[in-house]
Amino acid sequence: MEIKNMIETERTETGKKVYPEYYEAVAAIAQPRHFPSPVNDPEWIKSATDWFVESRTAMEVGPGRGEFAEAVVRKRRELKKYYIVDMSGGMLNLVRERIRDVETEVEVIFICADVDYDPLFEIPDGSVDRIIMVNAFQDINPLAALRVFRRKLAPNGLFRANVLSGEIREKYCFAEDFFDRDTGCFYLTRHPSIENKKGLKPIGSITNKEGEKIPFYRILKSYYRSELDEIFYDCGFEIISETPVILPKNVWMNSVAAQGKEHTNIRRLELIDKLGGYPSSVDIIAKPLTNLKIKEGQ
Numbered sequence: 301m302e303i304k305n306m307i308e309t310e311r312t313e314t315g316k317k318v319y320p321e322y323y324e325a326v327a328a329i330a331q332p333r334h335f336p337s338p339v340n341d342p343e344w345i346k347s348a349t350d351w352f353v354e355s356r357t358a359m360e361v362g363p364g365r366g367e368f369a370e371a372v373v374r375k376r377r378e379l380k381k382y383y384i385v386d387m388s389g390g391m392l393n394l395v396r397e398r399i400r401d402v403e404t405e406v407e408v409i410f411i412c413a414d415v416d417y418d419p420l421f422e423i424p425d426g427s428v429d430r431i432i433m434v435n436a437f438q439d440i441n442p443l444a445a446l447r448v449f450r451r452k453l454a455p456n457g458l459f460r461a462n463v464l465s466g467e468i469r470e471k472y473c474f475a476e477d478f479f480d481r482d483t484g485c486f487y488l489t490r491h492p493s494i495e496n497k498k499g500l501k502p503i504g505s506i507t508n509k510e511g512e513k514i515p516f517y518r519i520l521k522s523y524y525r526s527e528l529d530e531i532f533y534d535c536g537f538e539i540i541s542e543t544p545v546i547l548p549k550n551v552w553m554n555s556v557a558a559q560g561k562e563h564t565n566i567r568r569l570e571l572i573d574k575l576g577g578y579p580s581s582v583d584i585i586a587k588p589l590t591n592l593k594i595k596e597g598q
C-alpha cells in the first residue's frame with residue numbers, strides 16, 4: 301500500500317489536533333450518532349466503571365455525551381467527588397442534562413478546560429485517585445496533559461485511557477484512509493454536519509492522490525507502544541497494563557465513523573467478522589513513578 305508518500309499536509313496553526321469548535325458543533329447535532337467508543341459496549345462500561353468507582357475522588361477528561369458519567373453516578377459505590385473536564389461547554393451541558401435527574405450522592409464538578417494548556421488549578425494536587433479518558437487520548441497533547449494529571453494524582457492513583465494503537469492502525473488501515481504510518485496520524489476530513497460547518501475552521505489541509513487539497517478538521521493520533529512508554533515515562537508514569545479493545549460489531553456499525561464509508565465497509569465488515577469485532581484501541585493503565593524511580597532512570 302503506497303500510503304506513506306501520499307501524505308502531504310499543511311497546518312494552519314501548530315499544536316491542536318482538534319479545535320473546541322469542532323466539538324461544539326458535534327454537541328449541537330440534534331440526532332447524533334455515537335462515537336466509535338467502548339462506552340457503547342455494555343461489558344466494557346461495566347468493568348471500567350467498577351474500576352473507576354473503587355476510588356473516592358476521580359476525574360474524567362473528555363466525557364462527550366456522558367455515557368460513562370451516567371453509569372458512574374448511578375453506580376457510585378466509594379465515589380464521593382467526580383471531576384468532569386471537557387474543553388467543549390456544549391459537551392459538558394449534554395452531560396449535565398443527562399445526569400441531572402439521576403439520584404446520587406456523588407458530588408459532580410464540571411470544569412470547562414482544554415487539557416492541552418490548562419493546569420486545572422481547581423483540583424488540589426495529589427488529590428485524585430483515578431483519572432480516565434475514554435476515546436479522547438487521540439485528541440490531546442499528551443506531553444502537556446499527562447504532566448498535569450501526574451500532579452493531580454494521589455501517589456497510589458491510576459490513570460487509564462484507551463489509546464489508538466499505531467500497530468493496530470497500521471495493520472488494518474485501508475489505502476483510502478488518510479493515515480500516515482510514520483507519525484501514526486489519521487487525518488479526518490469529515491466534519492460534524494453541513495449546518496454546523498459554518499465557521500468551522502480546518503486544522504489544515506491534506507493533498508490527495510489527484511493533487512487536490514482537502515481540508516481536515518481533526519487529527520486522530522495513534523501511538524506505537526515504544527512511543528507511549530517514552531511519553532509516559534517523561535511525564536512521570538509507568539504503564540502497568542495493556543488490554544486490546546475490540547469494539548462489538550453493532551457498536552462500530554452504528555457509530556459516526558462507519559457512516560459514508562460504504563465502499564470500504566464491506567472489507568471492514570469482513571475484518572470485523574474475522575476478528576469478532578473492530579480492533580479499535582488499547583486500554584492502558586499507568587501509575588505514577590516515584591521520584592526515586594525517575595532519578596534511577598536518568
Ligand SMILES: C[S@@+](CC[C@H](N)C(=O)[O-])C[C@H]1O[C@@H](n2cnc3c(N)ncnc32)[C@H](O)[C@@H]1O
Nearest residue numbers: 323335337362363364386387414415435436439
Ligand atoms: C471523541 S469524543 C469522546 C467522548 C466520549 N468519552 C466517548 O467515548 O464517547 C472526545 C471528547 O474529548 C473532548 N476533548 C478533546 N480534546 C480535549 C482537550 N484538549 N481538553 C479537554 N477536552 C477535550 C471533546 O470535547 C469530546 O468531548
